[in-house]
Amino acid sequence: IAGITQAPTSQILAAGRRMTLRCTQDMRHNAMYWYRQDLGLGLRLIHYSNTAGTTGKGEVPDGYSVSRANTDDFPLTLASAVPSQTSVYFCASSDSEETDTQYFGPGTRLTVL
Amino acid sequence: GQNIDQPTEMTATEGAIVQINCTYQTSGFNGLFWYQQHAGEAPTFLSYNVLDGLEEKGRFSSFLSRSKGYSYLLLKELQMKDSASYLCAVRDSNYQLIWGAGTKLIIKP
Numbered sequence: 045i046a047g048i049t050q051a052p053t054s055q056i057l058a059a060g061r062r063m064t065l066r067c068t069q070d071m072r073h074n075a076m077y078w079y080r081q082d083l084g085l086g087l088r089l090i091h092y093s094n095t096a097g098t099t100g101k102g103e104v105p106d107g108y109s110v111s112r113a114n115t116d117d118f119p120l121t122l123a124s125a126v127p128s129q130t131s132v133y134f135c136a137s138s139d140s141e142e143t144d145t146q147y148f149g150p151g152t153r154l155t156v157l
Numbered sequence: 158g159q160n161i162d163q164p165t166e167m168t169a170t171e172g173a174i175v176q177i178n179c180t181y182q183t184s185g186f187n188g189l190f191w192y193q194q195h196a197g198e199a200p201t202f203l204s205y206n207v208l209d210g211l212e213e214k215g216r217f218s219s220f221l222s223r224s225k226g227y228s229y230l231l232l233k234e235l236q237m238k239d240s241a242s243y244l245c246a247v248r249d250s251n252y253q254l255i256w257g258a259g260t261k262l263i264i265k266p
Binding site for chain 1: 161188190198199200201202205207244246248252253254255256257258259
C-alpha cells in the first residue's frame, strides 16, 4: 500500500441498506477525515479523527458514523442509506507537520436508489 | 457564515498564463491551500500560504493577502494537462478546512 486506499471504488445501494466505506492509510498520519463532494458544492466534512481512539463531527455528520480503532483505518458507515447520500466520498489524512496538508484517497462513488 | 468564492469556470489557451482568484470570509485564518482535481480523480495538493506574499513552485505560484481575504493561483506556460478543477480551501480557527466549490479550467489548443 502506498498512501491512502478506499474501497469500494463505486457502489449502487438500495435505500435503507447499511453500508461501510473503507479507508486505510500507511503514512502513519494521526489525523483522518471523511468528505463528500457534490456537483457545484465544495468538499464538505462529514467526520474527522485527530488521533486513534477519537472522532469528531464535521459540517454534515447526520446519517453517518465513524470509528478509529487504530492509526491506519477510518471506516465510514451509513446506517440506513437515503438517496440524498448519493455522492462521491473522499477519505483524507494529514501529516501533522507545520502545514498539516491533507492527502486524499481515490474516492468512492456511491449511488443510493 | 463562512464563505469561499471562486469563479465557476475559466478558459485559457495553451502556452498562456491564467490567474484563478479566491476570496474568503472565515472565522479565523490558519492558512490557505490550493488543490488540483482532474475529473474523476482525487484532489492533489498544490500550494500553501499562511503569510502575505507570493509562493512560487515551478509553473505555479500562489499569492495571499490576509487583510483583503484574497488569494490567487497563477499558472504559467499552460499545458493541456492543466485542464482540471482548482480548489481553494481555508483553514479556520477550529483548524478545519473550508472549501470553495472549485474553478474548472479549460485549456484550448
